[in-house]
Amino acid sequence: MFSLTVCDHIMIAHSFQGAEFGPAQRLHGATFAVEAEFRAPQLDGLNLLIDIGLAKTELRRILDGVDYRNLDEVPALAGQNTTTEFMARHIWGLLRDALRQGTMGAGGQAVTGLKVLLRESPLAWAAFDNEVSGGEIG
Amino acid sequence: MFSLTVCDHIMIAHSFQGAEFGPAQRLHGATFAVEAEFRAPQLDGLNLLIDIGLAKTELRRILDGVDYRNLDEVPALAGQNTTTEFMARHIWGLLRDALRQGTMGAGGQAVTGLKVLLRESPLAWAAFDNEVSGGEIG
Amino acid sequence: MFSLTVCDHIMIAHSFQGAEFGPAQRLHGATFAVEAEFRAPQLDGLNLLIDIGLAKTELRRILDGVDYRNLDEVPALAGQNTTTEFMARHIWGLLRDALRQGTMGAGGQAVTGLKVLLRESPLAWAAFDNEVSGGEIG
Amino acid sequence: MFSLTVCDHIMIAHSFQGAEFGPAQRLHGATFAVEAEFRAPQLDGLNLLIDIGLAKTELRRILDGVDYRNLDEVPALAGQNTTTEFMARHIWGLLRDALRQGTMGAGGQAVTGLKVLLRESPLAWAAFDNEVSGGEIG
Amino acid sequence: MFSLTVCDHIMIAHSFQGAEFGPAQRLHGATFAVEAEFRAPQLDGLNLLIDIGLAKTELRRILDGVDYRNLDEVPALAGQNTTTEFMARHIWGLLRDALRQGTMGAGGQAVTGLKVLLRESPLAWAAFDNEVSGGEIG
Amino acid sequence: MFSLTVCDHIMIAHSFQGAEFGPAQRLHGATFAVEAEFRAPQLDGLNLLIDIGLAKTELRRILDGVDYRNLDEVPALAGQNTTTEFMARHIWGLLRDALRQGTMGAGGQAVTGLKVLLRESPLAWAAFDNEVSGGEIG
Secondary structure, eight states: OEEEEEEEEEEEOOOOGGGGGGGGGEEEEEEEEEEEEEESSSOOTTTOOOEEEEHHHHHHHHHHHTTSSBBBGGGGTTOOOOOOHHHHHHHHHHHHHHHHHHHHHHHHHHHOOEEEEEEEETTTTEEEEEEHHHHHHH | OOOEEEEEEEEEEEESSSGGGGGGGGSSEEEEEEEEOOOSOOTTTTSOOSSSHHHHHHHHHHHHTTTSSSSOOOGGGOOOOOOOHHHHHHHHHHHHHHOOOOOOHHHHTTOOEEEEEEEEEETTTEEEEEESOOOOOO | OEEEEEEEEEEEEEEOGGGGGGGSSSSEEEEEEEEEEEEEOOTTSSSSSHHHHHHHHHHHHHHHHTTTSBGGGGGGGGOOOOOOHHHHHHHHHHHHHHHTTTHHHHHTTTOOOOEEEEEEEEEEEEEEEEESOOOOOO | EEEEEEEEEEEEOOOOOSGGGGGSSEEEEEEEEEEEEEEESOOTTTTTTTTTHHHHHHHHHHHTTTTTSBBGGGGGGTTTTHHHHHHHHHHHHHHHHHHHHHHTTHHHHHHOOEEEEEEEETTTEEEEEESSSSSOOO | OEEEEEEEEEEEOOOOGGGGGGGGGGEEEEEEEEEEEEEESSOOOOSSSSSSHHHHHHHHHHHHTTTBBHHHHGGTTTTTTOOOOHHHHHHHHHHHHHHTTTHHHHHHHTTEEEEEEEEEEEEEEEEEEESSSOOOOO | EEEEEEEEEEEEEOOOGGGGGGGGGEEEEEEEEEEEEEEEEOOTSSSSSSSSHHHHHHHHHHHHHHTSGGGGGOOOGGTOOOOOOHHHHHHHHHHHHHHHTTHHHHHHHHHOOOEEEEETTTTTEEEEEEEESSSSOO
């Protein structure tokens, strides 16, 4: 299996609901360094898994929806604790949709697996990883 | 599949038995940067895979058993070459036990996969990775 | 000159005032990975520049004043744009005070230079660096 | 499953054929930081997955075939766009052959999985990962 | 002293003249991860050292002159061994000129020191560092 | 000022004398990732600060004196607490001697400043930095 990973980052504010979160119940924030790994069993005729320029552009477009924002006020995330693992799943879903809709070209449509990993600090990160061709998830 | 990874590190001395080890047969040491990856197919009602505070505390408790020690003299490791791959497996086993015993909460008990990775230098690392619900291992 | 650096991190929310900030005028956040470098021309009788345990504890105590908070609402920062460079200077001042007050031991009092560096993303960071024995700054 | 990873790097020139590549059609270059991950279900009697010295030596020997070269002029790569994902597969194949031929010892012959990852920049990398015992691959 | 650092990278081909270079006399290449550190003794009224957006844009504009190129054929570098240390100095000079010309705003004009660091591999890097207000250099 | 940095690492055992060290009084160990920064005001006719091959070889030769050893038993370190800051100074001295003796060529003899930094963990490091032409130190 081949994989290609591109990186970007976002800087967001948010707060958590639930005593389990302790001080993280307060409004605080995070830099999420985002790694998007695209997987496919073979390369195209140019030896590309996916057009890296399109992949970066699409990842940036998706991240613009949450970058420099208070996630507590983003309608698409209403009522959710925007934990790192949840946000990995959220971004995964948007990238999966983009792959299916063809905005990342033929290479994107040939992608069979996708992993989105978010580093919240030098000592902690979370990811969501799944096959792309799978049906509805979560 | 979701994953959440937390990091810590230990500083240990040890020596190896076997001519294959060359100069590493001498008493020497290592900083092992430890990454513990917990995996689960879904999040809880708070959108958590596992309570990250409990995970860090439990990892620290386990590492305290070997941190700042000469592994050649730790009873639980007697007669073993404490290679990086072996130590990854050793710590994996202790974390797996902690997950099963519930010391990492309900989230810990819902964990289905666990990977422990130890970086011994900027240029080499080793890991042990397995499902947690599997029976007796090694 | 000797130096010793210890690291920690904070996760904060904030917003900026001024059209120059563009989308960063919105409430957003950051993980600041914090590096505190202590400098001294010589080591003590134990070959230590500073007690690393005390240094970590004091850095953590200072960071607790801003960690998991919305900096827009922290009284000590009122009316300030809490840019990365400003926050480096702010934390520098608190660490300098701690060095002078002796909370980091005799080693801390022998420190002659201090640098505080904050990484806001994998691609940008800021620092404040100055001699410690200097009089009033900023 | 156990894994052991060793790292090295190469510095190469190359150009790409195809309008999709934009400015990368020009002769340019890259530092590829190379990570070779060897996997096996168990360790040997010394608690080793593979002799790390042999693994490093063999990886270096293979990389010497492309290091400090213009890949456009390397006969074994003639007619290929030497993308990062393609080069990961190329090096994977040579390492797989070395494992089978026994140049990495009995540990190498017991390896069941192999991943080669090439970092082309701080923000992008590619990999090829497969079982080693599998027959002919692409 | 305050400092602010922004990062980018380039992917170039080149060769070296001189037997001392050994295999690096062959046409090869490198990814240079570029770090530009701007220094100033104080911040502006917004608590900024320099407009980070302008700094990134200007750094990118300068890097575009060498990115995805064979440095052996770049007229501005004719007759030079484009070592990492030389390229750090080259980019430093272009950034210094941009600071003086005001393309990085009033903050840029207040900058008093500049360091450009280029990482050529995980194990080697070079830099050029100087005051900006100094006269002609090299 | 130009600088060139090369990296290597050592894996050592040691123990500390003094109640201040707490659990680090026990025999333990560390991986020290070593960064040697050479500084000079100008480059030679080949645009080199120092022959990077010679610099790596000499650094390796010096590190071989302590690598894979128990520092408590190294005669040259007898009676010393081999803290990270002390070891940075120790390696600095040996590199300074090598520069003066010409084992790093004419470039090495033109070096005017030297910094040795040792990373003991992802969260702590120490360094010794001084001019090379200075007289007796420590």
